[in-house]
Amino acid sequence: xxxxxxxxxxxxxxxxxxxxxxxxxxxxxxxxxxxxxxxxxxxxxxxxxxxxxxxxxxxxxxxxxxxxxxxxxxxxxxxxxxxxxxxxxxxxxxxxxxxxxxxxxxxxxxxxxxxxxxxxxxxxxxxxxxxxxxxxxxxxxxxxxxxxxxxxxxxxxxxxxxxxxxxxxxxxxxxxxxxxxxxxxxxxxxxxxxxxxxxxxxxxxxxxxxxxxxxxxxxxxxxxxxxxxxxxxxxx
Ligand SMILES: Nc1nc2c(c(=O)[nH]1)N[C@H]1C(S)=C(S)[C@@H](COP(=O)(O)O)O[C@H]1N2
Ligand SMILES: [Mo]
Numbered sequence: 001x002x003x004x005x006x007x008x009x010x011x012x013x014x015x016x017x018x019x020x021x022x023x024x025x026x027x028x029x030x031x032x033x034x035x036x037x038x039x040x041x042x043x044x045x046x047x048x049x050x051x052x053x054x055x056x057x058x059x060x061x062x063x064x065x066x067x068x069x070x071x072x073x074x075x076x077x078x079x080x081x082x083x084x085x086x087x088x089x090x091x092x093x094x095x096x097x098x099x100x101x102x103x104x105x106x107x108x109x110x111x112x113x114x115x116x117x118x119x120x121x122x123x124x125x126x127x128x129x130x131x132x133x134x135x136x137x138x139x140x141x142x143x144x145x146x147x148x149x150x151x152x153x154x155x156x157x158x159x160x161x162x163x164x165x166x167x168x169x170x171x172x173x174x175x176x177x178x179x180x181x182x183x184x185x186x187x188x189x190x191x192x193x194x195x196x197x198x199x200x201x202x203x204x205x206x207x208x209x210x211x212x213x214x215x216x217x218x219x220x221x222x223x224x225x226x227x228x229x230x231x232x233x234x235x236x
Pocket of ligand 2 (some may be wrong): 021022069071155156157170
């Protein structure tokens with residue numbers, strides 16, 4: 001049975017469309033040049049580096065996976081491609097940047113200022129991608145151009161869009177979920193199967209509250225994109 005045939009995870013409901021979504025503060029923020037990739041690899045490692053593209057030795061990978069937002073909506077069978085995070089880590093980061101042995105955490109930062117943290121061990125799973133394509137198209141502005149994280153076993157808020165930096169950390173306390181959002185919203189692992197929606201609050205209850213925010217958030221995200229496109233057209 002492939003992932004697309006399975007039941008949805010607990011508390012999730014299927015959506016037919018795949019809306020642009022995210023925290024309100026970032027609804028109007030975009031990369032200056034969504035087509036240009038620059039990725040800084042830093043944190044507790046011997047050689048920080050900034051790259052503008054990927055080593056041809058890292059194989060491309062395509063996968064079909066479901067996407068689950070913490071607010072209770074899911075989209076089935078998205079067709080992503082890019083490269084496996086594990087390949088990037090083992091073939092590029094480990095030999096070239098040499099993270100400290102005891103780095104257990106990785107922070108992903110988007111060009112809009114959004115960020116999230118994941119456990120390195122979770123990131124090495126087979127289905128975690130640095131994706132640059134959705135369907136047969138390069139990622140659009142709505143879904144994270146030019147590069148985003150895809151970690152289907154973790155809630156959408158771990159799937160950082162518009163990636164500009166990846167930081168390896170020994171100590172999770174050096175990271176903070178973006179202001180002004182409360183820390184409790186960011187579960188360190190956020191595994192969908194276990195409803196790790198947030199810290200301290202039971203996920204099965206929280207989703208009823210979160211679900212109320214969906215229509216407004218979808219509308220705000222869509223308006224943010226329209227405003228951005230209007231601004232860039234004015235500039236010519
Ligand atoms: N850079 C960035 N990445 C982000 C967000 C954001 O606001 N900015 N929102 C997160 C949330 S809460 C979700 S559900 C997904 C939504 O991805 P989509 O816009 O491709 O649907 O992006 C995640 N990654
Ligand atoms: Mo989300």
